[in-house]
Amino acid sequence: MGKGLNGKRIVIGASRKLEDMCTLIKKQGGTPIVRSLQGTVFLAEKQVGPDLQAFVEKGADWVMFTTGVGTEALVNLAEKLRMRNRFIQVISEAKAAARGYKTMAALKKLGIIPEAIDEDGTTKGLMKSLEPHDLTGKRVMVQLHGENASDLLTFLKAKGATVVPLLPYQHVAPNQETVALLCQELQNHEVDAVCFTTAIQVRSLFNFASEKGIASNIVQSFHEQVLPVAVGKVTAEALKEVGINEIVTPQLERMGAMVVELSRYYEKEGKTIR
Structure with missing residues (x-):
């Protein structure tokens, strides 16, 4: 298996199994960036x-x-x-x-x-x-x-x-400073992809962005520079609801499969942005 995430900065929006996801991303050559968008359950x-x-x-x-x-x-x-x-x-x-x-x-x-x-x-x-x-x-x-x-x-x-x-x-609501930081990173194109593992994470991001009046900017970032990744159909549907339709989603709805699918995407595309 190649290292399709080599040089890529991959955001993890989850709050669970972070160590496992970080390890998988590193094995694929990427740099994991934890920005938990789901408050404590x-x-x-x-x-x-x-x-x-x-x-x-x-x-x-x-x-x-x-x-x-x-x-x-x-x-x-x-x-x-x-x-x-x-x-x-x-x-x-x-x-x-x-x-x-x-x-x-x-x-x-x-x-x-x-x-x-x-x-x-x-x-x-x-x-x-x-x-x-x-x-x-x-x-x-x-x-x-x-x-x-x-x-x-x-x-x-x-x-x-x-x-x-x-x-x-x-x-509960995620840390607002964390969400604000991610919004800044997205708008400045400082990350390459964001991995969402629940629909709640998508809503947390866009509820915050809407309150700040920057939701359209975030959607544009995903359209132009940042790759949206969803663990499964429910999460992907939440992204589609805010106007994001080109989404990387694994056939097997697992976190590990999601990271592998993302790596394969980059290996196939041979580029860092779309």
Whole structure:
């Protein structure tokens, strides 16, 4: 394998697995630059505990899980509250829906096979898989993922469901100085590529840029000089929503695959900018 990132300055927008990503970038000859665009993720135990207790007591007709980490967080919280077995029993007795391969893996560990799954890792894909199902009058628990998944909740309510949201973790705003620094680097063309591993990172960057009145400048930087890289379809969709359409995305939605795909892109193109 060549070193396609030789001489490239690669920004990492993630807050997790930074050491692994930095090592991969260095192995490919690049210089990793950490600019975490995703604030600390924390388990909101005090907030979600009563909701989880109520869900276990009342149950649901459907349970919908949208992230692997969120699924595991609910199981862990149920264990802390000494109701893990009851929680698993309740979700096992309901019809299940899942979004994403990590969620599928988490449910598999619990012995749960979803009746509805997305085809592309997106919330839109999950909603499409739910279209044939009659949810009228059904009680539906939805595991949210750090943000209020308004599209999914609106969809479920439109189908006549009673929605029971559970939000096991929350995202806080990233360090504003970090985002400001990255905006400066992007506008000055001081970096070659930015690796986004979640849609939240994209929104953090562009929410800040919009507040400062420089969003169009950032989009222009990505169009002209800086290569946007997305770990998967959901993250790529967030970039497209702000007007960035030429995006490097791996077929396998993994961080390691993303770095390898970026390296291959540069080796194929044989240039540092587009």
